[in-house]
Amino acid sequence: MSKKLRTRRHRVVLNRSAGGDFGINLMLFILGAIMFLPLYYVVIQSLKPLDELFYYPPKFYVINPTFQNFTDLFQLMSESWVPFSRYIFNTVWITFAGTAGNLILSSLCAYALSKIPFPGHGFFFQLIVKSLMISSAVAGTLQFVILTKMGLMDSQWAIILPTWASTLGLYLMKQFIDANISTEMLESARLDGAGEFRTFWSIAMPLVKPAWLTLIVQSFQGLWNTGASIFIQSEELKTLNYAMSQVLSAGIVRQGAVSASTVIMLIVPVIVFVVSQSNIIETMATSGMKD
Template identity: 65%
Template structure:
């Protein structure tokens, strides 16, 4: 069955077999159900009253939905060791400062790596690319030593400062600048006597808004979902995610509150993604690795 692919200028006739269409649809539906059902189940669990949570045989769907689990969650928050607002403050503070620092440092470095030809830029960019090839677990032990030497154990610094130099954001920003900031515009600004910093701030940065947004979201997501850190011992400095995991670890009676807290915690990154999806996809268009 010929299927038409419309583009802005013309219509292309693609060769598409019915069998292929059906097969692909079935595959997508099965995978979609596999991906989506657990998410639905969390929401169902969060709405179940206690007797339905412990019903035999267990049911997938909720029969008499209630918001009691959510109100229980807030009651439990009131009983915490330090005022619950402190955990919320910690997570918000860490997420905001960490993200802001990462955005500032990464975009400055990305601009220099993408748009200034200086000796060593290839070396630095290769290092960044290589750093995408291993996880932070590898550097954990050595970083603990560094943190002890710096005296940052059990301070906000131990969580915020390393977040400044996450490399995925810099990588995406640099690739996006490569492809969407025209060098000739920058050249003419330089000819007019604009300093490199001014060119960066007033000309390049406004052109890469989708990349900023992507970087902000990635950085924010990482910090928002951060649980217990090995560097933090004081209860006053711990995060919301940690506090919630403590609440829900409190036994069988809290199964409903546990599901409710998962729903609350996941609502934030999902909402952020829904709002910014088109910008993220735009940034990803230039994410490719060349060599």
């Protein structure tokens, strides 16, 4: 029985019909176009001069591209009584402090849960897995009370502290350590007299860089988008995303400026993701959840 073999880039491909390949690529193209169009449209809108924003019907391209909307945006921002740089500083500070804390606490915890068989480690990990199954709104009600009682009303720590204990990054890192660091290697380091913290820092951590990067990117994405919060009342503590969203509330006249702000808010996470994509995918390879 001779089966017709199809090859793709000099490699034999099994069980692949040309029609199926075509259909899948077509589907992919259509879906990709649908996903991409809104983002494309926001970039186009941000580059349109005022008169083109009010063309009827709206155009999918821009005739005289201009950065006027971006200038307008910064103009609008500088009119607020808190300097614009303050919003940027706040967002950068919250993002940095939240990410750094989460990274340090999570990697310590993930390492211990994965490699130190202390009584109760299984229970702790189960709690973390279960926490992935509930949305933040469930804990949110009493979390609000706890943060208020801690005296963190009108403090950025009310946003930073809870992110230090976010569990997705910890979960991914623990699974990654399980799969990529052999216990024997750690044993030999311990036999050589290295303490647990030293083993953690100089043997284990260099090997989990992809997981580090994944955690950083995850945490960064969440915090970079921090908007209005019920905890923050003082204007000088508010974030960039909040300041940008104030432009939105002014309605259709500022469509160009809003599009410009969306582009700015989007461009930073996109760059971060592009740079770290291969490491993130590597981390995700071990993300599987056992029963």
